[in-house]
Amino acid sequence: MKQRFTLIGSGLAGGLLGAYLGRRGYDVDLYERRADPREGNIVGGRSINLAVSTRGIHALEQLGIADEALRHAIPMRGRMIHDKSGDLHFAQYDVDPNKHINSIGRAALNTTVIEAAQRYPNVRVHFNHRCTDVDLTEAVCYLEAENGQVMARGDAVIGVDGAFSAVRQSMQKKLAEFEYDESYLAHGYKELTIAPAADGSWRMEKNALHIWPRKSFMMIALPNPDGSFTCTLFWEFEGPRSFATTKTDDEVCDFFWEEFPDAVPLMPTLLEDFRQNPTGSLVTIRCAPWYYRDKIALLGDAAHAVVPFYGQGMNAAFEDCVVLDECLAEFPNNRERAFAEYFSRRKENADALADLALENFIEMRDKTASKTFRTKKKLDHFLEAALPGIYLPLYTMVTFTRIPYAEAARRGRRQNRIVYASLMIATVLILILSIWVVRSLAR
Numbered sequence: 497m498k499q500r501f502t503l504i505g506s507g508l509a510g511g512l513l514g515a516y517l518g519r520r521g522y523d524v525d526l527y528e529r530r531a532d533p534r535e536g537n538i539v540g541g542r543s544i545n546l547a548v549s550t551r552g553i554h555a556l557e558q559l560g561i562a563d564e565a566l567r568h569a570i571p572m573r574g575r576m577i578h579d580k581s582g583d584l585h586f587a588q589y590d591v592d593p594n595k596h597i598n599s600i601g602r603a604a605l606n607t608t609v610i611e612a613a614q615r616y617p618n619v620r621v622h623f624n625h626r627c628t629d630v631d632l633t634e635a636v637c638y639l640e641a642e643n644g645q646v647m648a649r650g651d652a653v654i655g656v657d658g659a660f661s662a663v664r665q666s667m668q669k670k671l672a673e674f675e676y677d678e679s680y681l682a683h684g685y686k687e688l689t690i691a692p693a694a695d696g697s698w699r700m701e702k703n704a705l706h707i708w709p710r711k712s713f714m715m716i717a718l719p720n721p722d723g724s725f726t727c728t729l730f731w732e733f734e735g736p737r738s739f740a741t742t743k744t745d746d747e748v749c750d751f752f753w754e755e756f757p758d759a760v761p762l763m764p765t766l767l768e769d770f771r772q773n774p775t776g777s778l779v780t781i782r783c784a785p786w787y788y789r790d791k792i793a794l795l796g797d798a799a800h801a802v803v804p805f806y807g808q809g810m811n812a813a814f815e816d817c818v819v820l821d822e823c824l825a826e827f828p829n830n831r832e833r834a835f836a837e838y839f840s841r842r843k844e845n846a847d848a849l850a851d852l853a854l855e856n857f858i859e860m861r862d863k864t865a866s867k868t869f870r871t872k873k874k875l876d877h878f879l880e881a882a883l884p885g886i887y888l889p890l891y892t893m894v895t896f897t898r899i900p901y902a903e904a905a906r907r908g909r910r911q912n913r914i915v916y917a918s919l920m921i922a923t924v925l926i927l928i929l930s931i932w933v934v935r936s937l938a939r
């Protein structure tokens with residue numbers, strides 16, 4: 497008999513996983529608490545657009561839907577740094593100018609993956625169904641729907657229900673050995689808009705990810721196909737200058753004119769956006785194990801939510817889908833083994849990504865503004881070109897390859913040590929040589 501999977505959550509990873517499992521011939525029921533995104537509901541609580549790169553694209557390609565998903569994507573070839581003075585510095589992401597990340601609308605991507613799943617007749621998607629509890633040993637989900645309570649019974653449940661996963665909460669409550677750790681940043685985020693020009697074009701460089709680094713906080717902007725940019729302000733919740741203390745229109749205007757003077761004239765709805773858009777929180781979630789017997793598994797943010805500063809949360813969730821699919825193919829008659837294998841292949845990498853994403857916040861908000869950072873990036877590109885296949889900058893490994901995150905992090909640290917040691921040795925040699933020359937001339 498066909499194995500029956502119940503998936504909770506049809507966000508980005510849920511839709512994609514539904515398609516992968518559908519392709520493998522399983523019977524799949526996908527339950528989503530929200531309404532159908534095609535009916536125009538906004539995917540609230542998450543960013544409007546996001547960056548998809550090599551890992552995410554690979555996962556889409558395996559299902560033949562990458563072109564469809566990337567149809568309206570906008571390539572971003574590097575970071576455009578905005579000084580307070582309004583000066584701009586562009587830093588290409590990679591020595592190869594063809595390497596870029598892609599700004600893509602979350603709602604459109606969500607629709608693409610859900611439709612890809614629905615193309616398989618063995619996949620059914622049920623919107624407006626909120627999971628409230630899971631019976632772990634029986635793989636039964638309890639859901640609230642418009643007409644009351646629903647019970648979904650399958651052979652296995654996969655929690656693809658995001659950072660605040662109900663499936664994971666059931667595991668936390670019922671499994672004594674379940675490890676769980678969540679940590680919130682002191683910063684929240686708010687989305688704002690840079691409007692298109694009157695003719696519908698972009699009022700800043702279109703093919704870049706814009707950053708206004710301001711040491712302890714920052715604003716970024718990603719382009720949208722309609723000529724607008726979605727800006728995200730990452731700022732402290734509390735403190736003398738923070739979301740908590742900036743309430744009135746005058747306070748908001750003063751803050752923006754002081755910190756982002758070149759952006760304010762492009763943001764006609766700034767005050768409205770600031771008042772109306774929610775302030776989101778940023779959480780890192782680590783837990784283990786991501787499965788229970790052959791009954792339950794967690795995937796995507798439900799297993800490993802990370803802060804968004806490497807632009808990899810969704811890319812990693814998509815990579816999870818590829819790995820779980822591979823494990824189910826390797827162990828078709830032993831689902832527990834497949835889940836265990838999937839967990840062991842992904843856990844170390846998810847942990848490494850969580851650390852990388854936290855480190856990159858400091859890099860983006862603080863270091864990108866400095867000359868040293870720009871010199872280091874140039875050195876990275878020089879070494880990458882001079883030592884092809886030997887030296888790969890960390891950002892390149894994470895964003896433009898499928899080298900496992902943990903391996904990329906280790907290799908990045910090793911390379912840094914070698915580069916810094918070489919620079920030290922070169923400096924000392926230059927010093928010795930200079931002293932020798934000066935002494936020789938003095939004789």
Ligand SMILES: Cc1cc2nc3c(=O)[nH]c(=O)nc-3n(C[C@H](O)[C@H](O)[C@H](O)COP(=O)(O)OP(=O)(O)OC[C@H]3O[C@@H](n4cnc5c(N)ncnc54)[C@H](O)[C@@H]3O)c2cc1C
Binds near residue numbers: 530804
């Ligand atoms: C500001 C911000 C910017 C980001 N930018 C990027 C980026 O540039 N690149 C990138 O790769 N990642 C980015 N991310 C991360 C990315 O959004 C997540 O990693 C990704 O959405 C994870 O997908 P998911 O399907 O696991 O979870 P989600 O996308 O959160 O989907 C979970 C789904 O489950 C549903 N659900 C939740 N609870 C229940 C329930 N009880 N019952 C039924 N359904 C339920 C939800 O409605 C939702 O549809 C960003 C995140 C944030 C916050």
